[in-house]
Amino acid sequence: MADSMHEKLKERATITMPVIDKHYELIETSKAKEIIDRAMNLAREEIPKGAVATYIPELSKMDPHQLGICLYPLKGEKICLGDYNTRFTMQSVSKVVMLIVALEVCGLKPVFRKVGMEPSGEAFDSLVELDVSDSKPYNPLINSGALAVCGLLLPEVSFQDMLRYTRNICSDPGIELNEDVFDSEMKTCSRNRSIAYLLQSKGIITTDVEDTLRFYTKMCSMNVTAESLANLGKKLANDGVCNIDGKRFMSSRTARIAKTLMLTCGMYDGSGTFAIKVGIPTKSGVGGGLLSVSDKRAGIGVFGPALDAQGNSIAGCKLLREISNELRLNLFYDPEWNKEDSDDTVLKEMQAKSVM
Ligand code: GLN
Numbered sequence: 001m002a003d004s005m006h007e008k009l010k011e012r013a014t015i016t017m018p019v020i021d022k023h024y025e026l027i028e029t030s031k032a033k034e035i036i037d038r039a040m041n042l043a044r045e046e047i048p049k050g051a052v053a054t055y056i057p058e059l060s061k062m063d064p065h066q067l068g069i070c071l072y073p074l075k076g077e078k079i080c081l082g083d084y085n086t087r088f089t090m091q092s093v094s095k096v097v098m099l100i101v102a103l104e105v106c107g108l109k110p111v112f113r114k115v116g117m118e119p120s121g122e123a124f125d126s127l128v129e130l131d132v133s134d135s136k137p138y139n140p141l142i143n144s145g146a147l148a149v150c151g152l153l154l155p156e157v158s159f160q161d162m163l164r165y166t167r168n169i170c171s172d173p174g175i176e177l178n179e180d181v182f183d184s185e186m187k188t189c190s191r192n193r194s195i196a197y198l199l200q201s202k203g204i205i206t207t208d209v210e211d212t213l214r215f216y217t218k219m220c221s222m223n224v225t226a227e228s229l230a231n232l233g234k235k236l237a238n239d240g241v242c243n244i245d246g247k248r249f250m251s252s253r254t255a256r257i258a259k260t261l262m263l264t265c266g267m268y269d270g271s272g273t274f275a276i277k278v279g280i281p282t283k284s285g286v287g288g289g290l291l292s293v294s295d296k297r298a299g300i301g302v303f304g305p306a307l308d309a310q311g312n313s314i315a316g317c318k319l320l321r322e323i324s325n326e327l328r329l330n331l332f333y334d335p336e337w338n339k340e341d342s343d344d345t346v347l348k349e350m351q352a353k354s355v356m
Pocket residue numbers: 090091092093124125143185192217220284285286287311
């Protein structure tokens with residue numbers, strides 16, 4: 001170790017920091033609103049760098065300029081800003097619901113016999129590695145893994161059961177199947193169809209492939225809002241229980257597994273960077289939705305349909321990043337956090353040098 005580095009570390013060790021109260025509350029509502037408002041303006045600047053999904057033709061009709069957030073704390077007032085009430089399709093955010101129901105209905109072992117629990121480091125619709133003998137999908141939050149989960153669910157539950165459960169856990173009776181998006185995706189889903197047939201050839205999917213594909217695509221085509229996602233997130237934050245009426249939606253073990261996988265795999269091949277920058281377990285969807293869980297603190301739903309290269313909401317990610325530390329939502333809240341240090345350019349430089 002270089003001498004200067006040694007000196008620096010020695011010097012660091014002499015600084016005493018105040019003890020942080022782990023049970024901190026969310027910042028007071030009007031202050032939080034101000035912080036989110038400011039973050040929304042910064043996030044809007046990102047929109048021109050992204051684009052709405054076009055590989056599902058119906059999604060290309062979305063207005064990329066929309067941005068909304070609902071932050072629903074377990075303690076404190078719900079904060080809703082921008083397009084928080086606009087309906088959009090859940091897309092891959094529904095993979096969290098499928099996982100929850102599969103863990104509850106089929107059990108842990110059957111689920112993880114079909115899918116792994118590791119990040120893939122690859123695109124959400126990747127087929128790479130799937131053909132390697134004895135391999136199974138990396139995790140249930142990518143397309144191949146979710147299709148495998150659907151194969152397990154299909155004999156147990158109907159789409160109507162899933163729709164009812166989603167309405168309840170999102171506290172949103174208005175959730176419907178968006179038929180236009182469903183039809184549009186069914187006509188263009190050759191990649192998912194290939195994945196599903198490959199999974200069948202490996203014995204991972206034993207149900208009818210076309211039925212499984214339809215079930216999966218219907219789940220992706222449910223129309224939600226940022227507010228409905230915040231409601232779902234709040235139940236996950238509270239270990240599967242609604243903090244208002246005490247109703248349990250899943251075991252705390254299922255909630256823990258879902259949150260852990262959201263942290264490690266929820267943003268596809270952007271999961272690691274997002275965890276460093278934002279530190280909030282989050283699941284994205286190409287409809288522009290983000291479901292975030294600040295454990296024991298709040299559920300957050302975001303909507304911003306302009307996507308980055310990984311298919312995650314570009315403005316939504318920026319928005320979460322801006323508020324995560326200031327509102328102490330980050331899982332690894334950093335009391336010494338300095339905006340300048342965590343600038344994108346620094347991270348990019350470090351990644352380029354393979355420091356991380
Ligand atoms: N329905 C989409 C698909 O299967 C979901 C992908 C996503 O949201 N990332 O391609």
